[in-house]
Amino acid sequence: MKNWRFVLHRRWAGYLAVTVLFAVACGLLSNWQFHRREEAVTEINRIVANWDREPVPLEQALPELDSFEEGQKWTPVTLRGRYLEDEQLLARNRPLNGRPGFEVLTPLRLEDGTVFVVDRGWLSVGNEQDLPDDVPEPPAGEVTVVARLKAGEPIIPGRSAGEGQIATVHLPDIADRLGAPTYTGAYGLMASEDPAPATRPVAAPRPAEDEGSHLSYALQWIAFGVLGFIGLGYAIRNEYRIWNADDPQEQERARERERRRAARTPTDADIEDSILDNR
Structure with a gap:
């Protein structure tokens, strides 16, 4: 059995x-x-x-300074103003195609007095490693910019940065540095600027x-x-x-x-x- x-x-x-x-x-x-x-x-x-959609005015996409929805990510917006070159920042530890580098963040003061942070592109580390060899100057005077929206980054504990640099794109911190009404819901990856300078940082590539x-x-x-x-x-x-x-x-x-x-x-x-x- x-x-x-x-x-x-x-x-x-x-x-x-x-x-x-x-x-x-x-x-x-x-x-x-x-x-x-x-x-x-x-x-x-x-x-x-x-x-690849048609750009929309910034104030239409972000009616408030802290406005932003995740579904708006990569949306192109148009804005016009003057770059605050003296307030420019370098975001550290930004690799591109396996190479270490920085992203150049240049605040743009708009015609209504508010400030929008524009990521003008990527630069490789220089001979000294802690800085690029050269940072191309943004256009002087009035400029029209098309940028793609992206959410700001959270604070990462334990990360630090030197003078003129930041470890993370935390928009409220940047607003405190500027002491001006600043968009804190999103910043923009520059697609184009007019007038265009002779040289500019490497444009952000389309994500895979x-x-x-x-x-x-x-x-x-x-x-x-x-x-x-x-x-x-x-x-x-x-x-x-x-x-x-x-x-x-x-x-x-x-x-x-x-x-x-x-x-x-x-x-x-x-x-x-x-x-x-x-x-």
């Missing part, structure tokens, strides 16, 4: 608990990867919808529209969770064969398995014939 009583042993209860916990962990990791893919797809949709391998990883975690139960079932089956070794039906199945195994294993004569055939 078949004997399944061994599965009631607490050892197997422990195996089952471990398998369930492993499956739950795999499920959570899979959901995390699905969520990351959803975020990546949402960002790609923003790039497609906003990057790549959702990554998150879907593949999510499906892999699901497969790992299923494999855990398959492994548990295989272990139970082997234990069952041991406990029921004296059962006639199980003995017959064991003999059948041995016959199939023997049929798949080549004999010495088979090996010799194969060698002769190859020759």
